[in-house]
Amino acid sequence: MTSVVNPATEATIAEVPVQGVEEADAAVARSLDAGPAWRAVVPADRARLLRRFAAQVEEHGEELAQLETANVGKPIGESRDEVGMVAEVIYFYAGAVDKHRGATVPVAGGVDMTFHEPLGVVAAIVPWNFPMAITSWKIGPALATGNTIVVKPAEITPLTALRLAELALDAGIPEGVFQVVVGRGSVAGTRLVEHPDVAKVAFTGSTEVGRKVMARASGTIKRVTLELGGKSASIVFADADLERAAAATPGGVFANAGQDCCARSRVLVERSVFDRYATLLADAVGAWTVGDPTDPATKMGPLVTAGHRRVVASFLAAGIGDPAGGPVPTHTVGAVPAGPGFWFPPTVVAPAGAEWRMAREEIFGPVVAVIPFDDEEDAVRLANDTPYGLSGSIWTRDGARALRMARAVQAGNLSVNSNSSVRVQTSFGGMKQSGFGRELGLEALASYSGIKNVFVSTEG
Numbered sequence: 001m002t003s004v005v006n007p008a009t010e011a012t013i014a015e016v017p018v019q020g021v022e023e024a025d026a027a028v029a030r031s032l033d034a035g036p037a038w039r040a041v042v043p044a045d046r047a048r049l050l051r052r053f054a055a056q057v058e059e060h061g062e063e064l065a066q067l068e069t070a071n072v073g074k075p076i077g078e079s080r081d082e083v084g085m086v087a088e089v090i091y092f093y094a095g096a097v098d099k100h101r102g103a104t105v106p107v108a109g110g111v112d113m114t115f116h117e118p119l120g121v122v123a124a125i126v127p128w129n130f131p132m133a134i135t136s137w138k139i140g141p142a143l144a145t146g147n148t149i150v151v152k153p154a155e156i157t158p159l160t161a162l163r164l165a166e167l168a169l170d171a172g173i174p175e176g177v178f179q180v181v182v183g184r185g186s187v188a189g190t191r192l193v194e195h196p197d198v199a200k201v202a203f204t205g206s207t208e209v210g211r212k213v214m215a216r217a218s219g220t221i222k223r224v225t226l227e228l229g230g231k232s233a234s235i236v237f238a239d240a241d242l243e244r245a246a247a248a249t250p251g252g253v254f255a256n257a258g259q260d261c262c263a264r265s266r267v268l269v270e271r272s273v274f275d276r277y278a279t280l281l282a283d284a285v286g287a288w289t290v291g292d293p294t295d296p297a298t299k300m301g302p303l304v305t306a307g308h309r310r311v312v313a314s315f316l317a318a319g320i321g322d323p324a325g326g327p328v329p330t331h332t333v334g335a336v337p338a339g340p341g342f343w344f345p346p347t348v349v350a351p352a353g354a355e356w357r358m359a360r361e362e363i364f365g366p367v368v369a370v371i372p373f374d375d376e377e378d379a380v381r382l383a384n385d386t387p388y389g390l391s392g393s394i395w396t397r398d399g400a401r402a403l404r405m406a407r408a409v410q411a412g413n414l415s416v417n418s419n420s421s422v423r424v425q426t427s428f429g430g431m432k433q434s435g436f437g438r439e440l441g442l443e444a445l446a447s448y449s450g451i452k453n454v455f456v457s458t459e460g
């Protein structure tokens, strides 16, 4: 057994088993067994079961939100929003069950048609930053398209995935269709990735682990989708509504204490308005309250573990952030509570150098590097000067420039005059080393099904 800890109090809130290869194998065997019957459920009934599951999530919404907040340390308001998203995701894919149609193709000598076939057993590997929401992004399209699924949550945040699996059973989704294996990535995760009966791995996590997953999945030519890390930029032009851009910045980088793959941990600001923007940002950070995540007024909770807090702090160590060896020029540092909890203050570094480690690596904490740029070309160069390509924002009042920038920045999800990256109805995923494959939207259905083509001769 292993202890699950509340990052805001450091108290143990649950003990969960550490499952290994044997349990992963047993789950895959049950998943494989459950497949044919699940696939045979007629579409309207499969949709009905998914809707009942979504209704169970809504009915137990407050319980799930409290559980997520206790396990991850995220503010209760965010957890409630995420529960709302989980239900919406499942409703969305319930609605897609009988709309994911094949085609008839004009060909010579007969009739040609396509079918979207389920892949079989899907293994979903999920990170600790949005355990419940990201689980739903995978179970929704996987189950709608007739697959069965084994979810492996991160070892430190398994509680909501376990509860979701119980709620699915209560909703009438048959045993074995959606299971959870709680165990280490290097053991249970590796086994799922290499298991010959797993048809597809839907992985969300770091680029480093994603690389291993992709290599190991090659042994059995598994389908893989990878949602990996990011180093997204928010680009603020001098012609933007600066007040609005600055007021939105904390939400774009400090939400979930910066532990967000879409965190805009680089803000590129046109040099002529740099100082004014930095002053406005300092005011916005002052209003960004850090504290008890169960208080609905709290904007930011603690980091997830003490170890992760050490990693985040390393980006600010003198001589590490600034290669010249001097102290990092923190422009604004917010306040944090005293006492237990893995607190880290919202921190603005301005001006930061584009070559500093904090401007190049994913920090996954509440630290933002504010970097000046000279013109549009310079902004594009800086934004794209990263191996990642997940997300980003463009702040300008010039519509043509907004479109030019949106086409030039290499990222899978961009927003103009907004930091919103994720919606149930629209596809989400990365370019470059942020991964490939798309989650959410109707696009996700393609990643959970294979096209079969059938030609029927009409010749006598």
Ligand code: NAD
Pocket: 125, 126, 127, 128, 129, 130, 152, 153, 154, 155, 183, 184, 185, 186, 188, 189, 190, 193, 204, 205, 206, 207, 209, 210, 212, 213, 227, 228, 229, 230, 260, 261, 262, 362, 364, 390, 430, 434, 435
């Ligand atoms: P991680 O890569 O350490 O772990 C992710 C999951 O993979 C966990 O369940 C872990 O147990 C498992 N795992 C670890 N080693 C494994 C292995 N060898 N084989 C199989 N599974 C293994 O990531 P994390 O620290 O949990 O999450 C943070 C990372 O996730 C960040 O890089 C973040 O950007 C990324 N992320 C990406 C998205 C996205 O949609 N692009 C969303 C959220 C988080």
